[in-house]
Amino acid sequence: MFRSHRMGEPEPPAPAGHVPVLLDRVLELLAPALTRPGAVLVDATLGLGGHSEALLRAHPELRLVGLDRDRQALRLAAQRLAPFAGRTHLVHAVYDQLPEVLDDLELTGIDGALFDLGVSSMQLDLVERGFSYAQDAPLDMRMDEQDPLTAEEIVNSYPVPRLARVLREFGEERFALRIAQAIGRRRAEHRLTSTAELAELVRQAIPAATRRTGGHPAKRTFQALRIEVNSELAAVQAAIPAALQALTVGGRIVVLAYHSLEDRIVKRSFAELALDQTPPDLPVALAAAGPQIRLLSRGSEPATEAEIAANPRAASVRLRAAERIREAA
Numbered sequence: 001m002f003r004s005h006r007m008g009e010p011e012p013p014a015p016a017g018h019v020p021v022l023l024d025r026v027l028e029l030l031a032p033a034l035t036r037p038g039a040v041l042v043d044a045t046l047g048l049g050g051h052s053e054a055l056l057r058a059h060p061e062l063r064l065v066g067l068d069r070d071r072q073a074l075r076l077a078a079q080r081l082a083p084f085a086g087r088t089h090l091v092h093a094v095y096d097q098l099p100e101v102l103d104d105l106e107l108t109g110i111d112g113a114l115f116d117l118g119v120s121s122m123q124l125d126l127v128e129r130g131f132s133y134a135q136d137a138p139l140d141m142r143m144d145e146q147d148p149l150t151a152e153e154i155v156n157s158y159p160v161p162r163l164a165r166v167l168r169e170f171g172e173e174r175f176a177l178r179i180a181q182a183i184g185r186r187r188a189e190h191r192l193t194s195t196a197e198l199a200e201l202v203r204q205a206i207p208a209a210t211r212r213t214g215g216h217p218a219k220r221t222f223q224a225l226r227i228e229v230n231s232e233l234a235a236v237q238a239a240i241p242a243a244l245q246a247l248t249v250g251g252r253i254v255v256l257a258y259h260s261l262e263d264r265i266v267k268r269s270f271a272e273l274a275l276d277q278t279p280p281d282l283p284v285a286l287a288a289a290g291p292q293i294r295l296l297s298r299g300s301e302p303a304t305e306a307e308i309a310a311n312p313r314a315a316s317v318r319l320r321a322a323e324r325i326r327e328a329a
Helices: 023-034 050-058 071-080 082-087 095-104 121-125 151-157 160-171 176-189 195-205 219-230 232-246 260-274 305-310
Strands: 040-043 063-068 088-092 110-116 247-257 293-295 318-324
Touching: 023 050, 023 110, 023 247, 023 318, 040 050, 040 095, 050 063, 050 071, 050 082, 050 110, 063 071, 063 082, 063 095, 071 082, 071 088, 082 088, 095 232, 110 232, 151 160, 151 176, 151 219, 160 176, 160 219, 176 195, 195 219, 219 232, 232 247, 232 260, 247 260, 260 293, 260 318
Parallel strands: 040 063, 040 110, 063 088, 110 247
Antiparallel strands: 247 318, 293 318
């Protein structure tokens, strides 16, 4: 049932500098669930396979289902995980398709789930993908390069009020309307196609006093466009409950989120299953209404200063983890 999934021609191996975020903590939290004979882990955001490789090495009987929407990432991960080919099944899918993937594999439950949300290090490092405001590239930002919607299409076709709403809701950008209006004026002159031009346009639209603090002025705009292009929050809203539902008793889930919008969704999904649902007027708790999961992290855990120093991309991470303690009623 489990097999290595190779795609297309061989590519160069993953960059040697690729460092999985919070790797030791992820290994520690998932270990109790993955030592069971025949344990199955879903890495819902496989990326370059760094977390999965470490988990497969740590647990010689572990079987992996790895999902990613990025075909290039899947090809690189397949090479990295080739030594474990008999224990892996890599699937081109968005993580909200988890129930369908498990059905296809005839899996009724899983022992572990890992989500490393947001844009991957590979996607940021490949300039031509257009995720970064630091270097000029086409306005793309698609995690799956065969999807139809690009950042270029959004900035050139969305009405200004809709564009402002995207920047405000997905980027939490205070100056969303000013930026959207500036984009509207520029695209009336010519079509916007360049990340560098957009980044400079955003910088100019934001008040000078604000530009001096808080990092690059275009950071929030680029985040918002990336989320809109890839429907990221909708996918998270569907995927986290699906993964929790798929966990067997004793199974564990770990989620790494990189901004407050993702983390808020994860927090709500966990909270719904961690509460006792016994009606308040009953004198004793009902077993069938008790919590379905136990929270393994106190709130959201940040990376340590040492981890951030070794891996700057861990600076914004927030980790949440939980264990299923009973079946759903």
